[in-house]
Amino acid sequence: MIEEALTEVEGVRFVPDKPTGSAALVLAGSSGRVDRDRARVLAARGVLTESIRWFGGARQQPGPWEVPIELFLRRIDALAESADRVLVFGTSFGSEAALLAGALSERVDAVVAFAPSDVVWSGVTHEGRVTSHWTLDGQPLPWVPFVDDWEPDDDPPVFRGLYEASRRRFAERIRAATIPVERIPRVVLVAGGDDQVWPAVAQAEAIAATRSQHGLATDLVTDPEAGHRTILPGEAFVEVGIRMRRGGSPAADRRLGETAWEVIQDVLRPGQPSTEMSTASG
Numbered sequence: 001m002i003e004e005a006l007t008e009v010e011g012v013r014f015v016p017d018k019p020t021g022s023a024a025l026v027l028a029g030s031s032g033r034v035d036r037d038r039a040r041v042l043a044a045r046g047v048l049t050e051s052i053r054w055f056g057g058a059r060q061q062p063g064p065w066e067v068p069i070e071l072f073l074r075r076i077d078a079l080a081e082s083a084d085r086v087l088v089f090g091t092s093f094g095s096e097a098a099l100l101a102g103a104l105s106e107r108v109d110a111v112v113a114f115a116p117s118d119v120v121w122s123g124v125t126h127e128g129r130v131t132s133h134w135t136l137d138g139q140p141l142p143w144v145p146f147v148d149d150w151e152p153d154d155d156p157p158v159f160r161g162l163y164e165a166s167r168r169r170f171a172e173r174i175r176a177a178t179i180p181v182e183r184i185p186r187v188v189l190v191a192g193g194d195d196q197v198w199p200a201v202a203q204a205e206a207i208a209a210t211r212s213q214h215g216l217a218t219d220l221v222t223d224p225e226a227g228h229r230t231i232l233p234g235e236a237f238v239e240v241g242i243r244m245r246r247g248g249s250p251a252a253d254r255r256l257g258e259t260a261w262e263v264i265q266d267v268l269r270p271g272q273p274s275t276e277m278s279t280a281s282g
Contacts, residue, residue, distance in 0.1 A: 192225075
């Protein structure tokens with residue numbers, strides 16, 4: 001395969017030796033980094049793949065707040081010029097962006113979301129200003145705030161309780177902040193039952209429930225012992241981001257990745273239908 005550096009934004013494009021007609025945009029989580037490893041794994045399956053830095057780069061926000069969704073929509077449009085199908089892969093905070101981009105772009109055929117969120121969460125600037133993770137047309141998208149008096153009981157901290165408490169206290173904000181996942185043709189959700197960062201399985205189930213209300217099936221892959229990270233076959237274990245407990249173990253996270261990979265390979269095949277029977281594993 002050929003590896004090319006992107007010029008419009010910090011990132012990488014992998015051009016496969018034997019293209020299948022599918023393309024993918026890969027978005028990392030709260031690190032905002034270029035996920036070169038996952039992009040490479042997908043490209044090895046014949047997928048034209050890009051991964052970009054989505055904050056912390058030149059002319060970008062210094063942290064995960066008020067990031068323009070248009071950043072991702074532009075990359076989707078660029079990939080669509082060279083492929084028949086476009087997929088978006090996102091992890092954690094990146095799953096919010098992936099699902100939003102999939103809902104807002106008619107060029108996205110499927111979204112694969114790891115440790116997903118059904119809602120947009122707040123971002124807190126370095127100055128302490130509370131706002132949305134994302135903007136559209138320059139306006140912050142509705143978000144669920146955090147409980148401001150919450151303190152972790154563990155070291156390293158477990159943030160799952162923060163998200164659960166925030167959902168309870170700001171329940172009236174959830175509807176407006178819910179991502180319109182019913183607009184996405186196909187959705188694959190991958191979540192670990194031991195995720196200590198946020199309640200990924202419950203949030204994945206909320207996504208599936210929303211789609212079910214609109215007559216849409218969802219692929220949901222879980223493992224009770226896996227944590228926040230999913231390790232796909234061929235990927236290395238990487239520890240990046242802020243200091244926190246993420247749950248799971250390398251063995252369980254790899255097991256979840258192997259199970260998810262079976263579903264993902266089906267999504268990667270050209271000519272797949274946009275909706276299928278829902279599958280659950282784990």
